[in-house]
Amino acid sequence: MEKLWTGRFAEELDKTADEFNRSISFDSKMIRQDIRGSVAHAHMLGEKGIIPKEDSELIVKTLGEILEDFENGTLAVDMKCEDVHMFVEQELTARIGDAGKRLHTARSRNDQVALDLRLYLRDRVSEIRKKLCDLCFVICEKAEEGADAVMPGYTHLQRAQPITFAHQILAYAMMFTRDIGRFDDAVKRMNYSPLGSCALAGTTYPIDREMTARELGFDGITQNSIDGVSDRDFAVEIMSAASLCMTHLSRFCEEIILYSSWEFKFIELSDRFTTGSSIMPQKKNPDMAELIRGKTGRVTADLFSLLITLKGLPLAYNKDMQEDKEAVFDAIDTLEKSLVVFTPMLDTAKILKNNMREAAKRGFINATDLADYLTKKGVPFRTAYKAVGEIVGFCVKSGKTLEDLTLDEYRGFHDAFEADLFDAIDLDRCVYARTSAGGASPENIKAQTDYVKSFCK
Numbered sequence: 001m002e003k004l005w006t007g008r009f010a011e012e013l014d015k016t017a018d019e020f021n022r023s024i025s026f027d028s029k030m031i032r033q034d035i036r037g038s039v040a041h042a043h044m045l046g047e048k049g050i051i052p053k054e055d056s057e058l059i060v061k062t063l064g065e066i067l068e069d070f071e072n073g074t075l076a077v078d079m080k081c082e083d084v085h086m087f088v089e090q091e092l093t094a095r096i097g098d099a100g101k102r103l104h105t106a107r108s109r110n111d112q113v114a115l116d117l118r119l120y121l122r123d124r125v126s127e128i129r130k131k132l133c134d135l136c137f138v139i140c141e142k143a144e145e146g147a148d149a150v151m152p153g154y155t156h157l158q159r160a161q162p163i164t165f166a167h168q169i170l171a172y173a174m175m176f177t178r179d180i181g182r183f184d185d186a187v188k189r190m191n192y193s194p195l196g197s198c199a200l201a202g203t204t205y206p207i208d209r210e211m212t213a214r215e216l217g218f219d220g221i222t223q224n225s226i227d228g229v230s231d232r233d234f235a236v237e238i239m240s241a242a243s244l245c246m247t248h249l250s251r252f253c254e255e256i257i258l259y260s261s262w263e264f265k266f267i268e269l270s271d272r273f274t275t276g277s278s279i280m281p282q283k284k285n286p287d288m289a290e291l292i293r294g295k296t297g298r299v300t301a302d303l304f305s306l307l308i309t310l311k312g313l314p315l316a317y318n319k320d321m322q323e324d325k326e327a328v329f330d331a332i333d334t335l336e337k338s339l340v341v342f343t344p345m346l347d348t349a350k351i352l353k354n355n356m357r358e359a360a361k362r363g364f365i366n367a368t369d370l371a372d373y374l375t376k377k378g379v380p381f382r383t384a385y386k387a388v389g390e391i392v393g394f395c396v397k398s399g400k401t402l403e404d405l406t407l408d409e410y411r412g413f414h415d416a417f418e419a420d421l422f423d424a425i426d427l428d429r430c431v432y433a434r435t436s437a438g439g440a441s442p443e444n445i446k447a448q449t450d451y452v453k454s455f456c457k
């Protein structure tokens with residue numbers, strides 16, 4: 001097939017150069033968006049009298065047929081084409097001749113690709129958004145199931161204070177609601193049409209950019225045609241949101257891996273989301289969680305790769321920018337695939353409440369509550385802290401827990417201790433009493449699930 005740009009060339013493009021130059025193998029993903037953009041452009045060209053109305057109508061009709069043939073599998077993408085834009089134009093021209101050749105009036109592949117990528121990412125992000133909401137709902141359900149599952153909360157991965165499993169996983173729901181917000185923000189800024197920027201300088205044809213923008217669901221048009229074709233900030237922002245979202249998933253996965261180890265045994269993953277070993281018959285490995293943790297590095301690298309591609313580019317379009325697509329597609333694909341496996345993996349995990357409670361009983365995680373008990377009796381906090389530190393030291397030496405000591409033993413450390421101290425260090429009470437906003441108490445957990453559910457509705 002002859003190249004669309006052959007006019008000024010005497011020799012054919014070298015075969016290896018041709019292959020090197022091609023983006024069709026990855027940008028054909030955007031065929032639907034390319035056709036949608038071309039339909040809007042053709043409508044506008046016809047409406048403004050830039051091309052004959054009959055040609056515009058024929059173009060629109062034929063583009064519809066091309067899309068239909070592609071969707072039902074009767075039209076395969078020609079992998080010999082340079083890119084998806086060339087493929088669609090070539091197919092159109094093969095079907096309707098001269099009318100098809102008029103489509104590219106007042107347009108360049110530079111504004112076309114900038115448009116297609118925005119349309120494509122808008123569609124993909126809307127899918128990601130739905131999947132993040134599904135995940136948030138599953139977290140809320142799990143939180144309701146684990147509302148009474150008292151477990152140690154950790155700092156430095158050392159047992160710190162009593163919390164519930166609900167409290168712990170709702171922390172992740174908060175991260176995911178922020179991720180949704182970041183995607184929404186990125187889409188809001190992205191949702192301006194660059195179509196009509198043309199190669200870089202705009203055009204002398206009486207085009208109506210607002211008209212195509214409206215038809216394509218944009219909130220307006222980009223203000224500067226040079227920026228219109230050179231800007232890839234939107235891809236950077238979406239990849240940045242994707243990287244951070246993957247980082248959140250990765251931290252969650254790290255905890256899932258720890259919690260499902262024999263050392264913790266706080267949860268058990270379903271057989272459907274674990275794998276065996278080829279040699280050790282007893283193994284049940286959390287491969288999915290490990291893979292998501294592993295893929296996070298890739299998505300972050302995708303973000304860096306585009307930032308580095310862009311950093312030295314002069315205005316306006318440069319072919320380097322063709323490198324944007326594989327990175328941003330990989331980031332979005334990887335995040336979506338990760339969500340598709342993570343959500344049901346979490347949903348089907350069993351919460352081992354007894355093991356959580358057993359862990360909560362060791363590690364003196366109610367020591368702060370004991371110090372707070374003394375403080376509430378009028379002892380200055382620092383003094384109370386010191387007395388409890390000594391009590392913990394004594395328990396460690398004698399192999400006891402705070403619950404094992406007698407009131408007399410307690411009074412040996414401070415005379416403000418009374419019999420009600422045992423209520424104050426009861427694990428359930430420690431959790432219920434943390435009523436400060438955002439804390440571990442059941443009312444707070446309910447407020448958090450309410451927030452997440454209303455955010456995601």
Ligand code: ARG
Nearest residue numbers: 023083109110113317321322
């Ligand atoms: N395949 C190209 C890309 O992805 C389309 C734009 C080509 N523009 C050009 N002036 N060669 O960037």
